[in-house]
Amino acid sequence: MCGIVGLFTKTPKHRPELGRLTALMLHEMRDRGPDSAGFAIYDEGVAGQTRVTVLAEYTTPDWDVIGKDLAITLGAEVEVRPIRDHAVFVTNGDGRAARQWLIDEVAELDVLSYGRQIELFKSVGDPDLVAVNYDLAGRSGTHAIAHTRMATESAVTTNGSHPFATGADTCLVHNGSLSNHNQLRERLMAAGESFQTENDTEVAAGYLSWRLREGDDIELALKNALVDLDGFYTFAIGIENGFAILRDPIACKPAVVAETDDWVAMSSEYRAIAQLPGVNDAQVWEPDPGRIYTWSLDDLTAGEAASATSATTGPVGGTR
Amino acid sequence: MSKTKAAKPPPLPGPVSHTFDLSETTLREMNHALHQAESGTFAVVNPRGAHAVAAGIFTDIDVVVNGSVGYYCAGMHQHGRVRVEGNASTGLAENIMSGEVRISGNATMSAGATGCGGLVVVEGNAGARCGISMKGVDIVVGGNVGHMSAFMAQAGNLVVLGDADHDLGDSIYEAELFVRGTVASLGSDCVEKPIEAEHRDVLERLLTAAGLGGRPEQFRRFGSARTLYNFAVDDIDAEVAGTSRNRSKNTKTKKKASAKQRGQSATKKRTTKKQSSQESSSKKSTTEKRSTKQPKNTKKGAKQ
Structure with a gap:
């Protein structure tokens, strides 16, 4: 349905x-x-900045290590904002390349979205709980x-x-x-x-x-x-x-x-x-x-x- | 298309016996109370798109809903009258048996679906499949109806003051369809038919009851060509090939045609069908008495 x-x-x-x-x-x-x-x-975003939202459904990865590796790969700055099993990587580098690297090189991650304006969160379970867990109402x-x-x-x-x-x-x-x-x-x-x-x-x-x-x-x-x-x-x-x-x-x-x-x-x-x-x-x-x-x-x-x-x-x- | 109409809502049918505020009362409590009532006028406020508002009414009461409702409003309705000042979602007055259901705005899909009697008035537009499988209900739509309206209609009248979208009356058994505006296309086995005095009387009655204007002479009438009533054995291949839309009894003489010939006859069928619809129009006076025989279900069942 x-x-x-x-x-x-x-x-x-x-x-x-x-x-x-x-x-x-x-x-x-x-x-x-x-x-x-x-x-x-979607928000108005920051010029020159891309956000990549990722999901680690089955593991708890070391987000900082992944962020540092991503920064080296992109040759750009990367900031990581974890939220439960999701994390948002913020970079001034190439977003599409970041997405592809995360898909190819970090097997435990699924890339949910990338772009200047978008952040994306999803999960199994009661929709109200999903909204609370990822602070939908506060956004x-x-x-x-x-x-x-x-x-x-x-x-x-x-x-x-x-x-x-x-x-x-x-x-x-x-x-x-x-x-x-x-x-x-x-x-x-x-x-x-x-x-x-x-x-x-x-x-x-x-x-x-x-x-x-x-x-x-x-x-x-x-x-x-x-x-x-x-x-x-x-x-x-x-x-x-x-x-x-x-x-x-x-x-x-x-x-x-x-x-x-x-x-x-x-x-x-x-x-x-x-x-x-x-x-x-x-x-x-x-x-x-x-x-x-x-x-x-x-x-x-x-x-x-x-x-x-x-x-x-x-x-x-x-x-x- | 605005949901709020400029026209002032009509006066209430009588003093309000009770007002249900759906922001305070549960839907179940309200419907239960309506089922207990034997007379009176009831108001409903704050429906906020709730489903099944005033469903299952079976006594001679009046219900006036102020606001838009969700699915299956006034479903299975009998005897009483329900009026909605707003819009309605899927399945308005589904399976209505008698009485009247009226909506001031638009209805989405399948308004009046499978209705067996009574009157459904949509003052705005109705969406796709309005009057699908109608079995005796009268439906009057002030605006347009969506595609495949009166799909597999069996009895009753659908009156459209605006336009009808594609495939009007597809696979229709019986029922009378009246359209004042344009018809984007007719569905399989639906044809235009002349309007006789008896149809004008029906239109007059329904237009008066709906109170949305319109005169009988402005309408065109559509109905069943009745070529799908019986299974034509020659069409068995066409059925397999998925070209069932063009089947016709007129191909009966082409038994035992080779596959190639059958391919050719499929083209011929289209012409013969056109001819047959013209014939059926001209022969109307003898054959047009509203048929009460039950259509055989063989092919229609297979289509569902």
Whole structure:
């Protein structure tokens, strides 16, 4: 089943409490996915600095030693911030190289995300506990996506939990299942993407990273995804300065979006959105099947339309 | 599409006997109390997207919900009236038997699914598969309906004042579909049919009951071409090849065709189906009496 939520702030008003609001939304989605949960939270970041979030699911590594080795490899400064079984490496070096080195050289680690803005945490267990363990409520930021998992086709492991991220500041959560992920994974590996699990959603994340690296913008990448991904999906996608939603053309998996002047929220069910401040004045609609919705802070700061810059027109199209 | 409509909400049907505040009362307590009531008007506030709000009502009571509800609102509804000032999620009034369920905003997927009677009014838009497997319910949608609405519909009326998205009435058995706006495409075995006096009467009645405007002459009518009622043995290969959408009884004469010929006949089928739908329209006056016979289930079962 799974539950997904996404919250994107259009103005600074709710940024200090972004984590708290996301935790409220995640709590409402517990019933849809009680076995594991995860969240990715984006802030404005620091210019020239990359953060790499890693997970040591089965061991307790010596984070300082790994940090020092990474610094030598990158020829750059590395700071380590451990949090339970996760750690965030902060570096002024090459983030993609850091990710690859950590995957290749430190067998006990899984790299969950890297980028200038993103940090990503996930774990098995009660979603509320996951939120508490990684201090979701205490975090601030510009946008966040989160997931509660009810595993149906693979084991309940942290590795199989969402969100998945393979490219810089790109991650997604997924409700559904992809049927052509094995074939697509091979194609993507041939194109230089690396994967750490057998999970279908990781392939979707890898696909987007690949398209973005190939020069697509997020809208074009998702347009291509509509052609190349086969299966059922409702995606909430976080990117640098932006947020996107995509549903497959059959749209079996639920989604609802609400938008105010201050925020855009998306969830599997309205009750998650009902927790947000100002929801009574929000525009609420069901995203159309096969239609790409994106919001970008860049557009907002550039003074473009204050509402959604949907790939086609505004979101006020209808429940179709 | 705004969930808040400019129009003032209609007056309450009577003095409010009790107000349930779902931020204080549990859903189970409220639904239990509603099931005990035999008359009166009940208000519900702070639903905050809760599922199964006012589900299983079976007496002649009025329930007015102020705010948006989650899944299966007013499911299995009988006799009474439920009005929601807000939006509804999946499965609004699922399996409604009688009475009325009305929503001022939009409904997402599968509104009025499997309903056997009563009236469902969605004043805004309804999402995908509105009226899926409807079995006698009347549904009036003020705005648009999503794709595959009235999928496998069996009886009842779906009235759409706006547009219908792709595959309207796919694999429809019976039921009458009326659309005022455009239809993106019709589903398998769904065809346009002429509107006769009896259909205008039905429309008049439903449009009046819904109170959302519209005149019967503005609507087009769609229904079943009834070519899927019986299994056509010649289609067995087409079935395997996954081209079941174009099957037609008209291919009965092409028994024992070679594989190659069958491939050709598949192309012919499309033309014959078009012709047959025109024929069925013109022959309408003799064949159009609303059929009460139960469709045989052979092929439809296989489709599910």
